[in-house]
Amino acid sequence: MSDKWKTEELHVGMTSEATFWANPVAESKFRYRATHLDGRRSPKVVLCDDTRVRPGVPCQVRVTAIRKPQRNDRGSIEVEFLRLLDFKLDGVYLDPLVARKLQVLLESGLNILLDGPQGCGKTVTARSIAETLGLEFVFFNCGAVVDASDFFATIQVRASESGQPVTDFTKTDVLIALEQAAAEPRRRFLVFLDEFNRCQENARNALMPALDSTRKVFHPIENNFLPIADNVQFIAAVNRGGEFSATFGIDAAQLDRFAPLQMDYPPAAEEVKLLAQRHPELGTRLLSRIVDLANRVRRSPDIPGGLSVRATDEVCVYLKHPLFADEAHQQLLEVLKSSFCGRFPGRWDDLTSDAGAVWSLISSERQPE
Ligand SMILES: Nc1ncnc2c1ncn2[C@@H]1O[C@H](COP(=O)(O)OP(=O)(O)O)[C@@H](O)[C@H]1O
Ligand SMILES: [Mg+2]
Structure with a gap:
């Protein structure tokens, strides 16, 4: 199946899922416009004028007319609204309350700050929001940002023909996206700022006008201000240390530009479900045991970090391999030495280190009969 519908495959009366946004064509009699039907690109714009449509929320629609079916470059597909669908992300567990809050924030276009421990799903969530809502995903890791301009350009020094050093600016994906968004209002972008707390404070400050009502940034290559259009949604992510009291080094004024949303590891049953989908070879009992051991480590007050x-996924990768398939208990412990203990400072056999604390938790587990 191709990613794109052919006009012949579509017919009046068929029902489909679509996510609408405000129609940028002001004179159109249709308020809402979508580009995809059932996740596949539509050969013509999909139009709807029902006030029950909520921008960004998938809904069920029925095709009522196909205009100019012969033309590749024109025409439209008109649909009637049937019902709103819940905001759900394929293959990603989202706490129902977080999902509802996310839906509101995305509809309002507020900047979102996902705050949660290492590996609880912040990045997959952002990525699949983009996929679900038809936004172009721009991933940017802030960990390497030292200087304000690093968000927008990297500097490369090379030798010119005369041997003199010359400085080249290369645009970052963020800058490229902001330029494209300004030039092409029909495209929509999700700029994901990962590890937002890890970049230099002063550099982060330079990004603030992009995130408040000013909505513009200084373009370091063209030396002017680039306005940020409404078709750019920002989501930032921060990893807190283990202690929830730990600050993440973002000052109050910066934090205030975001609507913060707290995330946590999925409940055990949901994590088992996620793992079972990916590793159907392993039984639910073994998966539950792995997740239970992980949750003990996560909840332990003596072990900082998530x-x-x-x-847990990596443990499954080992255990389903024939090389690790027998002597289940001993094998599991060996795997956990690297997959769990190995993610913490120190060594598994050094009880004074975090890795050692993880080992003593794991190895004290009562082995199931
Ligand atoms: N809630 C979740 N739903 C589905 N997969 C998840 C979830 N949380 C974590 N994962 C899995 O764990 C991996 C790490 O998640 P990631 O989104 O990178 O975490 P974070 O960005 O919070 O550090 C992902 O590749 C994904 O496979
Ligand atoms: Mg991440």
Whole structure:
């Protein structure tokens, strides 16, 4: 199946899922416009004028007319609204309350700050929001940002023909997206600022006008201000240390530009479900045991930092491999030495280190009969 519908495949009366946004064509009699039907690109714009449509929330629609089916470059598909669908993300567990809050924030276009421990799903959530809502995803890791301009350009020094050093500016993906968004209002972007707390404070300050009502940034290559259009949604993510009291080093004024949303590891049953989908070879009992051990580590007051879902996933990758398939208990412990203990400072056999604390938690587990 191709990513794009052919006009012949569509017919009046068919029902489909679509996510609408305000129609940028002001003179159109249709308030809402979508580009995809059932996740596949539509050959013509999909139009709807029902006031029950909520921008950004998927809904069920029925095709009522296909205009100019012969033309590749024109025409439209008119649909009637049937009902709103819940905001859900494929293959990602989201706490129902967080999902509802996210839906409101995304509709309002507020900047969102996802705050949660390492590996609880902040990045997959942002990525799948983009996929679900048809936004172009721009991933930017702030960990390497030292200087204000690093968000927008990287500087490369090379030798010119005369041997003199010349400085080249290369645009970052963020700058490219902001330029494209300004030039093409029909495209929509989600700029994801990962590890937002890890960049230099003063650099982060330079981003603030982008995030408040000013909505503009200084373009370091063209030396002018670039306005940020409404078709750019910002989501930032921060990892807190283990202690929830820990600050993440973002000052109150910066934090105030975001609507913060707290995330946490999925409940055990949901994490088991996620793992079972990915590793159907492993039984639910074994998966529950792995998740239970992870949750003990996550909840332990003596062990700072989180334990990513990536860690439980990695344990499954080992255990379903024939090389690790027998002697289940001993094998599991060996795997956990690297997949769990190995994610913490120190060594598993050094009880004074965090890795050692994880080991003593794991190895004290009563082995199931
Ligand atoms: N809530 C979740 N739903 C689905 N997968 C998850 C979830 N949380 C974590 N994962 C899995 O764990 C990995 C790490 O998640 P990620 O989104 O990178 O975490 P974070 O950005 O919070 O550090 C992902 O690749 C994904 O496979
Ligand atoms: Mg992440």
